[in-house]
Amino acid sequence: MIKFDLPENPKKTGIATDFDGTISKIRQNQAEAIIDEQAKELLLKLSNCYRTVSIISGRPVKQLAQTVDIKGVFYIGNHGAEYLHNSHYQLLQEAIDVEPVIAKIYSEQKNKYSEFDFDYKKYSLAIHYRRHKHPEEAEKKIKELLEKYLTPQLKIQKGRMVYDIGPKNINKGLAIKRLVNKYELEYFLYVGDDRTDIDAFKQMKNLEAKGIRTIKIALLSKEAPKGLIENSDIQIESLAQLNSLFRELLKQC
Numbered sequence: 001m002i003k004f005d006l007p008e009n010p011k012k013t014g015i016a017t018d019f020d021g022t023i024s025k026i027r028q029n030q031a032e033a034i035i036d037e038q039a040k041e042l043l044l045k046l047s048n049c050y051r052t053v054s055i056i057s058g059r060p061v062k063q064l065a066q067t068v069d070i071k072g073v074f075y076i077g078n079h080g081a082e083y084l085h086n087s088h089y090q091l092l093q094e095a096i097d098v099e100p101v102i103a104k105i106y107s108e109q110k111n112k113y114s115e116f117d118f119d120y121k122k123y124s125l126a127i128h129y130r131r132h133k134h135p136e137e138a139e140k141k142i143k144e145l146l147e148k149y150l151t152p153q154l155k156i157q158k159g160r161m162v163y164d165i166g167p168k169n170i171n172k173g174l175a176i177k178r179l180v181n182k183y184e185l186e187y188f189l190y191v192g193d194d195r196t197d198i199d200a201f202k203q204m205k206n207l208e209a210k211g212i213r214t215i216k217i218a219l220l221s222k223e224a225p226k227g228l229i230e231n232s233d234i235q236i237e238s239l240a241q242l243n244s245l246f247r248e249l250l251k252q253c
């Protein structure tokens, strides 16, 4: 069993998790990713007890909400640009500002590379290279392609077999800060497996300096990026372990 300080007051606590590779298995075709059934059941129960339960992903928020399909959960998409809770939708201005250039990159590049999968998300663009036989070669090509479009408003991020271009100052850390402020949380727990989740962990460290108790959980895989372990408090190795951690949290209800 994983040992950590359980939150004393669920009504002052937020729980959040990444989606791909965390509560869903990574698939060759990311459109086929499905939520783990046990995780789904547990997150629903947690959302009925804790102040907020959130799924924070790089996916567009509406697609994320449809894929996860848990009522009452706070969905955050495009790495913190889009927010959807019940039927209330919010989009950050910085994301609106980069929309034209993201559309331009997609329309100019989408048909040039059959070996990559372009995932156009309106406020960001992901280019997946999981099908490519030579990952290093693929990385170089994608980086070159994206760097041509780089402006001070944009950033390029690498994830598990993917590059993503999107608004510079929006990341999962910002999403967490917004949740903590909105719900006046005293305790925040987050689980992630990839590079963009490190942004979340780093922001949680800042929140700790302000007196918020945080638990940063890394779900490890063969593709775990550098820095994931170093920036986390707890490391787990499987979805089964994550589900037992969710069960521990339910004991506080």
Ligand SMILES: [Mg+2]
Pocket (backbone or CB within 6 Å): 018, 019, 020, 021, 022, 192, 193, 194
């Ligand atoms: Mg992930």
